Amino acid sequence: MPDGFLTAFSAVINALFLVGSVYIYLSLVRQISARSFASGETTEKTFALPDAVLALALATLFTVNAAGASASSGKVILRTTDLAANALVSLGLFAFVAAFLTLRGRKVNVLAGFSKLGFQRVFITGGILLFAAYPLIFLADLLTQRVFGEPSSRQGIVELFTDSQTLKQRVLIIVLAIAIAPMVEEFIFRFFLYGVVKRYFGRLAGLVGNSVLFAAVHAHLPSAAPLFVLGACFTVAYEWSGSILVSMTMHALFNSFTLVALAFPELFQQ
Numbered sequence: 001m002p003d004g005f006l007t008a009f010s011a012v013i014n015a016l017f018l019v020g021s022v023y024i025y026l027s028l029v030r031q032i033s034a035r036s037f038a039s040g041e042t043t044e045k046t047f048a049l050p051d052a053v054l055a056l057a058l059a060t061l062f063t064v065n066a067a068g069a070s071a072s073s074g075k076v077i078l079r080t081t082d083l084a085a086n087a088l089v090s091l092g093l094f095a096f097v098a099a100f101l102t103l104r105g106r107k108v109n110v111l112a113g114f115s116k117l118g119f120q121r122v123f124i125t126g127g128i129l130l131f132a133a134y135p136l137i138f139l140a141d142l143l144t145q146r147v148f149g150e151p152s153s154r155q156g157i158v159e160l161f162t163d164s165q166t167l168k169q170r171v172l173i174i175v176l177a178i179a180i181a182p183m184v185e186e187f188i189f190r191f192f193l194y195g196v197v198k199r200y201f202g203r204l205a206g207l208v209g210n211s212v213l214f215a216a217v218h219a220h221l222p223s224a225a226p227l228f229v230l231g232a233c234f235t236v237a238y239e240w241s242g243s244i245l246v247s248m249t250m251h252a253l254f255n256s257f258t259l260v261a262l263a264f265p266e267l268f269q270q
Contacts, residue, residue: 014135021135025233028240032203046111047199054100055196058188062217069219083172090176090184097192112191113243125241126249133233133250140225148222177259182251189214189231190238190247207235230254 101108109115117125164170189210198206211231215224234247 018135018139021132024129024132025136025236028236032236032239036203046106047196048104050104051101051192051196052200054097055193058097059193059213062213066216066219080166080169080172083169083176087172087176087180090180094184094187097188101192111195112187113241114245116243117241117245122243122245122249126237126246127253129233129237129246130250130253133230136229136233137226140229141223144222144225174259177255178252182248182255185214186234186238186244186248186251190235191244194235194238203239207232207239210235 098108101111164173193213194206194210196206197209201209211228214231214234215227218224218227220227234250237250238244238247
């Protein structure tokens with residue numbers, strides 16, 4: 001077939017995927033809004049002033065760290081001890097927030113929807129919604145490339161993986177990327193920070209606020225827009241499903257696909 005025909009056909013397929021992606025997520029948003037009007041909000045019974053204080057402290061800490069990481073220059077020297085420490089700090093933060101809420105009488109398991117959906121439904125829902133999110137992410141990445149006038153550079157996790165020197169380092173990076181980071185980040189950003197901001201300022205402010213912070217903490221300006229879109233899709237998925245496990249699954253799958261693309265680049269160069 002002529003190259004022009006294949007190019008046009010590919011453009012049409014991509015456009016259809018994008019339209020389908022927009023339709024799916026707009027449908028989810030409409031369902032969320034309709035459900036809220038029908039049943040009423042319940043966030044006033046879940047988060048209160050002490051939670052808002054903790055959320056503000058965490059947001060400030062993340063912002064300061066992101067600013068420091070963005071301002072630093074030079075290549076980061078990868079050390080196994082740093083990776084292990086990062087994993088321990090992340091798990092410690094998860095445990096601290098969960099314990100804080102539990103000690104205040106909050107039922108974290110119920111609030112986060114850990115037991116709301118079965119494993120199969122969580123996995124299938126997360127996979128479908130991530131697939132639907134990819135056209136939006138690619139569009140944000142394309143627009144970013146147009147603005148910066150150059151191809152997007154590699155994110156931190158990509159650089160860490162490609163620069164790793166030992167098998168132990170790669171194993172730690174994989175565990176961080178597909179297990180610890182999705183669990184901790186979704187619990188902190190989508191469940192806690194989003195929930196607190198939604199409680200006081202509404203759902204839209206919660207979505208925008210946690211997505212902006214999620215993009216900022218990765219300290220990678222060329223990826224800010226795609227990460228914002230990714231965070232927004234995670235938030236919509238969590239709000240719609242009522243289970244943080246859905247966004248955790250989406251996050252884990254996204255990072256897994258990224259690592260597979262790094263390990264087997266020939267699969268994506270056909």
